[in-house]
Amino acid sequence: MTSLLSRSDVSLSVQGDTLMVTGDLTMSAAAELAAAGVKWLRGMEYSEVCFDFGQVSKASSVAISVLFEWLRACQAMGVMVRSIVLSAPLERLASLAELDALTSPPAASA
Numbered sequence: 001m002t003s004l005l006s007r008s009d010v011s012l013s014v015q016g017d018t019l020m021v022t023g024d025l026t027m028s029a030a031a032e033l034a035a036a037g038v039k040w041l042r043g044m045e046y047s048e049v050c051f052d053f054g055q056v057s058k059a060s061s062v063a064i065s066v067l068f069e070w071l072r073a074c075q076a077m078g079v080m081v082r083s084i085v086l087s088a089p090l091e092r093l094a095s096l097a098e099l100d101a102l103t104s105p106p107a108a109s110a
Contacts, residue, residue, distance in 0.1 A: 005036040010056075012036050017046040017082075019070070022055040025063045034069040041073050048082045049074065059089035064099065 001020075005012040010023035012033055019037050041049065051070060056063050067084065074081050086094060094100060 004040055005033055007032075014040055017044070017048060018050040018052050020052040020055070021063070021066070024058045025056055025060055025066065027062055030062045030066055034066045037066070037070050038073045041070065041077065041079065046079070048080045050083045050085070051081065052085045053090055054085040054087050056087045056090055059093040061093070061097075063090055064093065064097070 001013050001015045003011065003013050004019075007023075007029055010021065010025050010029045010033060013020050013022070019040065021033065025033065051067060053063055053067065071081065073079075
């Protein structure tokens with residue numbers, strides 16, 4: 001596991017093709033965390049990635065915003081997102097915001 005960002009409130013690490021966020025993502029850390037993830041995405045050698053927010057203990061729209069930034073970067077680079085793991089609090093927030101499709105596997109092309 002490689003650390004990409006370590007702050008007292010949140011950390012970002014990578015293991016294989018997976019970006020992992022741990023801690024409580026706050027507004028003050030969002031831009032830095034998003035940028036570190038995008039930088040890794042631009043430099044990585046995988047055609048598919050996973051995002052793991054399973055260790056984020058508080059529901060926050062900030063975490064969803066970071067996820068959207070990474071999804072936009074993947075779309076721009078033609079990288080497939082294989083899976084997205086959200087913690088229970090983030091799952092509830094995504095459901096309330098009707099963003100459940102974020103954590104569903106991509107539909108097979110017809």
